[in-house]
Amino acid sequence: MVVYTKPRWEKKVAEGLQKQGVETYCPINRELRQWTDRKKWVDVVIIPSYVFVRCNEKMRSEILQFPGVLNFVYWLRKPGIVRDEEMVALRKFIDAYGQEEIELVQLTPGAKVVVEGGPLNDRSGIIVDVKKNNARIQLEGLGIAIVSRVRLKLQE
Numbered sequence: 001m002v003v004y005t006k007p008r009w010e011k012k013v014a015e016g017l018q019k020q021g022v023e024t025y026c027p028i029n030r031e032l033r034q035w036t037d038r039k040k041w042v043d044v045v046i047i048p049s050y051v052f053v054r055c056n057e058k059m060r061s062e063i064l065q066f067p068g069v070l071n072f073v074y075w076l077r078k079p080g081i082v083r084d085e086e087m088v089a090l091r092k093f094i095d096a097y098g099q100e101e102i103e104l105v106q107l108t109p110g111a112k113v114v115v116e117g118g119p120l121n122d123r124s125g126i127i128v129d130v131k132k133n134n135a136r137i138q139l140e141g142l143g144i145a146i147v148s149r150v151r152l153k154l155q156e
């Protein structure tokens with residue numbers, strides 16, 4: 001499942017829920033930021049306001065009461081559940097392309113495609129739009145769009 005957090009609370013929520021025994025995943029990218037007087041390495045959350053959690057129905061009410069948690073993410077009026085194979089693909093993508101942009105957008109269904117090449121090779125999804133060499137692809141069941149240079153093949 002996916003938890004929607006207050007802005008800039010993602011890391012606090014993930015760490016706190018882990019201390020309570022909940023399995024969490026909050027994708028983070030390490031970036032070198034420059035201020036006028038210094039440079040510093042900063043951990044930046046890749047998907048703002050979202051934390052992935054593995055929980056059962058009983059744990060849901062406890063998670064909702066945790067400080068910083070606003071609600072669970074719903075998709076088509078059902079809780080947004082991320083299957084294990086989708087989490088593996090997302091982790092591979094982030095490990096390989098941590099600098100790429102991941103957007104959370106309101107999506108409408110479109111053509112079904114299969115990715116040819118890269119860490120999401122042979123993954124199917126729904127294409128949202130294509131601009132130049134970037135394709136925005138919807139992962140099933142959640143509504144996350146991943147923007148990257150990928151080769152696509154229309155699924156029949």
